[in-house]
Every structure is written in structure tokens, then in C-alpha cells.
Amino acid sequence: MGRLKYINNEVSEVCQNERLQGDKVELVLQSGERLTSDLLIDASGRAHLAAKAIGLNASPYYSHCYGERFENHTTNTEMCCFLGPSKRFGSGGGWYYSIGNDKASFGYAKVTRSPDYPKKELKDNYYRALKEFSPYSKILSDSTPVRAEMGSIPIVPIKNFAQHRVMIVGDAAGQATIWSCMGSETALVNGNLSGKIAIKAYKKQDFSKNVLQEYQREWNKINKKNYQKAAMIAGAMWFQDERVWDEQILIMSKFSPQQMLERMRYNAHTGNIIWFFVALARNKIGAIKKAIF
Numbered sequence: 444m445g446r447l448k449y450i451n452n453e454v455s456e457v458c459q460n461e462r463l464q465g466d467k468v469e470l471v472l473q474s475g476e477r478l479t480s481d482l483l484i485d486a487s488g489r490a491h492l493a494a495k496a497i498g499l500n501a502s503p504y505y506s507h508c509y510g511e512r513f514e515n516h517t518t519n520t521e522m523c524c525f526l527g528p529s530k531r532f533g534s535g536g537g538w539y540y541s542i543g544n545d546k547a548s549f550g551y552a553k554v555t556r557s558p559d560y561p562k563k564e565l566k567d568n569y570y571r572a573l574k575e576f577s578p579y580s581k582i583l584s585d586s587t588p589v590r591a592e593m594g595s596i597p598i599v600p601i602k603n604f605a606q607h608r609v610m611i612v613g614d615a616a617g618q619a620t621i622w623s624c625m626g627s628e629t630a631l632v633n634g635n636l637s638g639k640i641a642i643k644a645y646k647k648q649d650f651s652k653n654v655l656q657e658y659q660r661e662w663n664k665i666n667k668k669n670y671q672k673a674a675m676i677a678g679a680m681w682f683q684d685e686r687v688w689d690e691q692i693l694i695m696s697k698f699s700p701q702q703m704l705e706r707m708r709y710n711a712h713t714g715n716i717i718w719f720f721v722a723l724a725r726n727k728i729g730a731i732k733k734a735i736f
């Protein structure tokens with residue numbers, strides 16, 4: 444292996460000879476410089492650089508988040524809250540957690556099928572939550588907002604993370620959890636995994652899909668079932684109002700901290716997903732009754 448070189452530049456194109464079937468991968472940088480490599484690990488987030496170049500479908504949903512960091516957050520709370528989707532504040536759910544040192548983070552998200560969403564609507568939703576969503580509105584009222592946090596998280600994984608000479612990780616692969624849109628841990632864990640497979644490929648001097656596919660297989664072992672189950676209901680799950688989530692809270696309120704972590708990380712302890720459809724149906728029947736009577 445050659446010496447390590449760090450280059451800070453923007454990639455304007457991932458080039459491929461015959462859909463990346465060539466004997467090198469080539470990146471064109473904004474500076475005009477061209478880089479060639481035996482192997483590319485793409486971690487370009489929602490830009491999906493390699494997936495687009497190869498012609499893979501990107502994620503079907505995006506969670507557009509808007510929130511703020513607060514200082515002087517003197518309310519004594521160690522809470523970390525995952526907030527359910529809401530028609531008033533955002534179909535993507537939200538978050539509140541204190542970070543220590545009198546700091547906190549609060550925000551809301553909207554899930555849509557498009558990679559972009561108007562910033563103004565996100566901000567309006569967020570400020571509505573900050574003003575109206577009790578108890579967060581109250582516990583943040585003494586704090587000073589210091590900076591906004593904003594971005595879009597692709598959700599639902601792309602079809603295959605491992606291609607000829609290419610591995611795709613993190614948000615670029617849609618690896619954030621579909622059920623809670625958490626992508627930091629998955630990006631780190633899968634970055635590590637793809638790195639290990641890259642070392643094997645370099646040792647064998649074989650960068651074919653066949654060798655790199657081990658990355659996908661390892662991911663599948665741990666995640667495939669959970670993600671498939673969540674992907675099946677993602678369209679219904681993200682577009683409900685609060686009543687469906689009230690049903691979930693009843694179940695989750697009985698979880699131990701360990702079970703809650705397992706739920707957030709692996710979508711565990713969901714029971715039979717039929718309960719979800721029952722709640723959904725009840726919700727719809729309620730809406731129909733309301734419209735008729």
C-alpha cells in the first residue's frame with residue numbers, strides 16, 4: 444500500500460469505465476485534479492456520489508431536520524427524548540436532550556420523498572414546537588439558542604453497498620435507522636466494517652464485487668431483517684398523527700433502559716407489527732367518523 448495522503452477538496456464527478464467495471468476508480472475534483480484508486484469508499488452522505496454514478500436508486504425517503512443548540516440550560520434534566528411524528532411539528536419526529544455543561548439540543552424533522560424541503564417550513568414547524576410542545580417549551584424557556592442545526596438524512600438503505608471497486612457507507616448508503624433516523628453510529632460502525640473489508644481486498648489485490656460483497660453480507664447478518672421490517676411500514680409510519688404514537692408510548696413506557704436502547708438501535712421489542720396496523724386502522728376510522736358526523 445502507498446503512503447497516506449489527505450486531500451481536502453470537493454468531488455465533482457465519480458468516473459467510471461463501463462459502469463465502474465474498469466481497473467481503477469477515478470474522481471474528478473473541483474480543482475480539476477483527477478485521482479485514481481483501486482478502491483473507493485464513498486461516505487458522501489445525501490450527495491450519494493457513487494450510487495448516482497453507478498445508477499443505483501437513492502433512498503426513497505429523507506428526514507429533513509431543523510433544531511437549535513441551547514446554552515444556559517439551567518433546568519436540571521438528564522432527559523434524552525425521542526419525540527414522535529406529529530402533523531403539527533413534523534412527520535419525522537423530533538429530539539430533546541441535554542448535553543451537560545448547561546447545554547441542550549432540541550429539534551423537529553419532516554419526512555418526505557424528496558431530498559430537499561423548504562427551510563422556511565422546517566423552521567416554522569420547529570418554532571411551533573418550541574412554543575407549543577410541552578414540557579420542552581417550558582424547560583427551554585430559560586435557555587439561550589446559540590446556533591441552528593439543519594440537514595437531511597436519507598432513510599431506507601440503497602440496494603447494494605458493495606459494487607466492483609466501490610463500497611458505500613453511512614448516509615450515502617441510507618444506513619440511518621429507518622425507525623429513528625439515527626445515522627451517526629451506523630456511519631461509524633459501517634465505516635469501520637468497510638475499512639476491514641478494504642484491508643482484505645488490498646491483501647488479495649482483488650477489488651471485485653465478489654470480495655467486497657462480504658461488507659454487505661456482514662451488514663445483512665445484523666441488520667437486514669430489522670430494516671426490511673421497518674421499510675415495509677415506513678410509508679405508513681412517517682405520515683401519522685399523534686394518536687398512533689400514543690399507542691406506541693404505552694408499550695414503550697414499560698421498557699427497561701436496555702430495551703429502549705435495543706429498540707432505538709435495532710428496532711427490537713416491536714412485538715407483532717399487527718398492533719401498528721390496528722392503531723393505524725383505528726386512526727383512519729376515527730378520521731372517517733369525524734368527517735362523516
Ligand SMILES: Cc1cc2nc3c(=O)[nH]c(=O)nc-3n(C[C@H](O)[C@H](O)[C@H](O)COP(=O)(O)OP(=O)(O)OC[C@H]3O[C@@H](n4cnc5c(N)ncnc54)[C@H](O)[C@@H]3O)c2cc1C
Pocket residue numbers: 452453454455486487488489490492508509510538550592593594595596612613614615619624625626627628630
Ligand atoms: C440536525 C441533525 C440532527 C441529527 N441528530 C442525530 C442524532 O442525534 N443521532 C444520530 O445518530 N444521528 C443524527 N443525525 C444524523 C447524522 O448526523 C447522520 O446520519 C450522519 O452524520 C451520517 O454520517 P455520514 O458520514 O454518513 O454523512 P455526513 O455526515 O452527511 O457526511 C458526508 C460528508 O460528505 C461531504 N460531501 C458531500 N458531497 C461531497 C463532494 N461532492 N465532495 C466532497 N465531499 C462531499 C459532506 O460535505 C459531508 O462532510 C442528525 C442529522 C441532522 C441533520
